[in-house]
Amino acid sequence: MKSSLYIFLLFVILFSSFKNKEKEKQIHVHFETNKNQADRDSIVAYAKKYLGTPYVYAGNDPKKGFDCSGFVNYVFKNYGVTLPRSSGEYKNIGTKLNPEEFKVGDILVFYGYKDKTIIGHLGIICEANGMKSKFIHASSGKAQCVTITSLDTEHYTNRFYKCIDVLTK
Known part of the structure; x- marks a missing residue:
């Protein structure tokens, strides 16, 4: 039971990290798009x-x-x-x-x-x-x-x- 909880927490941490990276990519792409419209x-x-x-x-x-x-x-x-x-x-x-x-x-x-x-x-x-x-x-x-x-x-x-x-x- 304890190991299942650790695996679940590890999964949550990794998934949160992945989602934050995706947001960073979206912001960067949006900035590049604005830059091109100068x-x-x-x-x-x-x-x-x-x-x-x-x-x-x-x-x-x-x-x-x-x-x-x-x-x-x-x-x-x-x-x-x-x-x-x-x-x-x-x-x-x-x-x-x-x-x-x-x-x-x-x-x-x-x-x-x-x-x-x-x-x-x-x-x-x-x-x-x-x-x-x-x-x-x-x-x-x-x-x-x-x-x-x-x-x-x-x-x-x-x-x-x-x-x-x-x-x-």
């Missing part, structure tokens, strides 16, 4: 946390540094949006937007600095104003870090390929 302003605010992070070729780690595609990939991944890791892969994704359709959180795609036939740079619009928009990006230029730049500078206007929305389903 708005455009939240994405830009998150991106701005990395202003000044050094430019590092092939970088995608805020502790070491970012390149342009590593930065864009890292920011959107935080919100559950999977994007290509290489800037060249952006040539054929997304729908090209007209300047009056640009929104905060859209991605600007640029040709390379030397070669106007390949994609060479990316940024995230942080202030939408058509071709006068401002964007946050990991710059390999003078800044050598994550910085904010105006699209209407000659350097970027001449290299502009397209703007895409990756958030609207």
Whole structure:
């Protein structure tokens, strides 16, 4: 009789522990779901946390540094949006937007600095104003870090390929 009671108590303790673990999992999944529903302003605010992070070729780690595609990939991944890791892969994704359709959180795609036939740079619009928009990006230029730049500078206007929305389903 005594051993039956011990087995019963052990079963109750184990079952209670299992139920608590299930509740923890449900809370965690719910949090992940909310995290994925972030708005455009939240994405830009998150991106701005990395202003000044050094430019590092092939970088995608805020502790070491970012390149342009590593930065864009890292920011959107935080919100559950999977994007290509290489800037060249952006040539054929997304729908090209007209300047009056640009929104905060859209991605600007640029040709390379030397070669106007390949994609060479990316940024995230942080202030939408058509071709006068401002964007946050990991710059390999003078800044050598994550910085904010105006699209209407000659350097970027001449290299502009397209703007895409990756958030609207």
